[in-house]
Amino acid sequence: MKILVPVKRVVDFNVKVRVKSDQTGVELANVKMSMNPFDEIAIEEAIRLKEAGKGEEIIVVSIGPVQARETIRTGLAMGGDRGILVKWDAEAEPLAVAKLLKAIVDEESPDLVIMGKQAIDDDCNQTGQMLAQMLGWAQGTFASEITVGDGSLNVTREIDGGLETIEIKMPAVVTTDLRLNEPRYASLPNIMKAKRKEIAEKTPEDYGVDMTPRLTILKVEEPAGRQAGIKVESVAELVEKLREEGVI
Numbered sequence: 001m002k003i004l005v006p007v008k009r010v011v012d013f014n015v016k017v018r019v020k021s022d023q024t025g026v027e028l029a030n031v032k033m034s035m036n037p038f039d040e041i042a043i044e045e046a047i048r049l050k051e052a053g054k055g056e057e058i059i060v061v062s063i064g065p066v067q068a069r070e071t072i073r074t075g076l077a078m079g080g081d082r083g084i085l086v087k088w089d090a091e092a093e094p095l096a097v098a099k100l101l102k103a104i105v106d107e108e109s110p111d112l113v114i115m116g117k118q119a120i121d122d123d124c125n126q127t128g129q130m131l132a133q134m135l136g137w138a139q140g141t142f143a144s145e146i147t148v149g150d151g152s153l154n155v156t157r158e159i160d161g162g163l164e165t166i167e168i169k170m171p172a173v174v175t176t177d178l179r180l181n182e183p184r185y186a187s188l189p190n191i192m193k194a195k196r197k198e199i200a201e202k203t204p205e206d207y208g209v210d211m212t213p214r215l216t217i218l219k220v221e222e223p224a225g226r227q228a229g230i231k232v233e234s235v236a237e238l239v240e241k242l243r244e245e246g247v248i
């Protein structure tokens with residue numbers, strides 16, 4: 001089984017994001033960037049399938065600036081086999097990313113695409129679903145467990161009411177949720193080995209995809225700051241305060 005894993009370079013999850021003074025977006029200058037955490041989970045799952053003898057090749061794909069090469073390299077150090085960087089310096093919206101991934105899938109014919117359920121920068125949660133639709137493939141979103149059957153997958157999905165397990169035919173698109181696994185750290189020897197793994201460099205024109213944005217960001221605002229809490233001495237005082245505040 002050939003597995004494709006799209007990974008996005010995003011602001012590191014530990015960074016306190018600040019809105020730019022002109023409210024056009026968030027500050028990215030001198031900010032630590034990393035692989036989207038859900039995509040690390042996707043790489044880990046692909047590696048586990050390979051280690052279990054159910055996967056043969058893992059291809060790591062990123063659409064982004066030249067620095068996204070490092071994000072791919074991280075995936076290769078974890079255990080990916082080769083990479084594809086589609087160089088694009090501006091914002092890439094989910095629709096354009098899905099179109100590029102569709103073109104790459106057409107070229108590479110993987111059996112499975114495992115990707116994050118959402119990118120933590122735009123929180124769109126759209127790309128996997130769009131890709132599955134464009135390919136006409138089955139999709140298992142928000143996966144917290146995947147088991148491989150004969151030409152099919154059982155995907156346990158995190159849904160509002162609890163967990164739902166579905167059986168889907170391959171080829172398929174699966175998007176990862178937080179509880180699917182705990183991604184490994186790349187070992188030093190594997191980081192060194194990854195330096196020799198191939199990363200092909202492409203452009204959106206190579207795939208004939210129009211990257212023109214469909215969305216206009218009107219304004220980005222910080223959430224309102226939270227007010228400090230107070231301590232009360234008794235339940236009676238708590239009830240009185242809640243009444244005063246109109247909460248009850």
Ligand code: AMP
Nearest residue numbers: 006007063115116118119124125126127
């Ligand atoms: P989104 O729909 O933007 O929340 O992203 C969902 C998933 O799509 C991410 O977790 C990635 O696996 C994939 N993805 C989105 N943007 C990119 C990108 N520029 N390059 C590679 N993969 C991406």
